[in-house]
Amino acid sequence: MTRISFEYFPPKTDAQREQFEHAHELLSQLRPEYCSVTFGAGGSTLSYTQEAVLGLQRRHDTQVAPHLSCQGGSVEEIRALLDTYRKAGVRRIVALRGDVPSGMAAAGEFRYACDLVRFIRRETGDQFALDVACYPEFHPECDSPERDMVHFRDKVAAGADGAITQYFFNADAYFRFVDDAARLGVDVPIVPGIMPITNYRQLARFSDMCGAEIPRWLRQRLASFDHDQDADGLRDFGTEVVVKLCERLLAGGAPSLHFYTLNRAAATSRILEALGITPETKAEAS
Numbered sequence: 001m002t003r004i005s006f007e008y009f010p011p012k013t014d015a016q017r018e019q020f021e022h023a024h025e026l027l028s029q030l031r032p033e034y035c036s037v038t039f040g041a042g043g044s045t046l047s048y049t050q051e052a053v054l055g056l057q058r059r060h061d062t063q064v065a066p067h068l069s070c071q072g073g074s075v076e077e078i079r080a081l082l083d084t085y086r087k088a089g090v091r092r093i094v095a096l097r098g099d100v101p102s103g104m105a106a107a108g109e110f111r112y113a114c115d116l117v118r119f120i121r122r123e124t125g126d127q128f129a130l131d132v133a134c135y136p137e138f139h140p141e142c143d144s145p146e147r148d149m150v151h152f153r154d155k156v157a158a159g160a161d162g163a164i165t166q167y168f169f170n171a172d173a174y175f176r177f178v179d180d181a182a183r184l185g186v187d188v189p190i191v192p193g194i195m196p197i198t199n200y201r202q203l204a205r206f207s208d209m210c211g212a213e214i215p216r217w218l219r220q221r222l223a224s225f226d227h228d229q230d231a232d233g234l235r236d237f238g239t240e241v242v243v244k245l246c247e248r249l250l251a252g253g254a255p256s257l258h259f260y261t262l263n264r265a266a267a268t269s270r271i272l273e274a275l276g277i278t279p280e281t282k283a284e285a286s
């Protein structure tokens with residue numbers, strides 16, 4: 001049975017908490033390997049991340065993996081957070097640099113994610129499984145694909161157990177990235193990050209920010225749906241595109257799928273159902 005994991009963002013308001021709880025209630029029936037919770041750079045959502053992680057962890061129905069971004073954080077803050085998570089029974093962390101505010105150099109005691117990975121390994125040994133981020137279409141700040149790959153290799157060599165990709169819609173970019181990483185000696189699983197398509201404007205905004213490409217044919221098609229009048233048409237088309245992408249990735253050997261759920265269950269569940277992954281099939285397989 002295909003392994004899956006889900007990513008949430010930490011809710012800040014009561015309405016968002018309700019939406020998050022509802023999404024997790026439905027998605028946890030799909031028995032993910034783990035659920036991760038994102039982290040705001042510079043500590044802006046630190047307490048919300050912690051609250052969401054500890055809340056999920058208390059239920060014991062899913063393994064929780066907090067994202068931990070080192071941008072702007074001090075050694076003492078990160079040490080304390082690791083301690084809190086360890087005591088709460090967290091066993092997996094997604095270790096990141098975080099986004100540097102535009103026009104600023106990386107601040108804080110950790111410059112890159114590899115510094116954080118090294119620090120966590122030094123401080124906590126093998127207590128946490130560590131995942132890192134990677135970019136099949138390359139990180140937007142990096143001026144050379146080769147250098148970006150070398151930085152990725154070094155980050156894994158610092159002690160990561162696996163990597164999750166930025167989302168993409170071009171499976172060839174993923175396969176090429178995995179091959180190039182293997183050639184450099186990277187032998188950890190590289191899990192595709194999957195972004196369901198439900199809202200073209202939001203997707204276009206995200207993609208411009210994070211450097212994930214929406215191919216021209218897809219952009220044109222998505223833009224042609226009337227956002228207000230034909231949300232269902234866009235949703236069905238988006239589901240079909242992402243299901244085909246997932247099928248290709250799995251057929252080509254992707255080790256599992258990590259879904260950017262945006263704290264909504266419906267879009268992710270629809271894709272998984274089309275892939276034959278439902279609460280029933282998961283229950284039968286376990």
Ligand SMILES: Cc1cc2nc3c(=O)[nH]c(=O)nc-3n(C[C@H](O)[C@H](O)[C@H](O)COP(=O)(O)OP(=O)(O)OC[C@H]3O[C@@H](n4cnc5c(N)ncnc54)[C@H](O)[C@@H]3O)c2cc1C
Pocket residue numbers: 037038039040041067068069094095096097098099100111112113114132133134139140141142147148151152155164165166167193
């Ligand atoms: C799966 C996933 C989850 C994410 N979750 C979050 C989250 O929860 N919170 C959040 O704020 N952001 C999150 N992000 C976004 C991420 O923080 C940004 O993309 C950030 O800009 C880079 O983080 P990183 O950990 O990949 O950084 P790094 O691995 O440090 O890389 C950042 C840049 O520095 C370069 N670099 C790395 N090492 C060196 C070196 N030694 N010398 C010179 N250059 C170097 C790299 O090539 C790259 O261009 C996530 C991204 C992904 C893919």
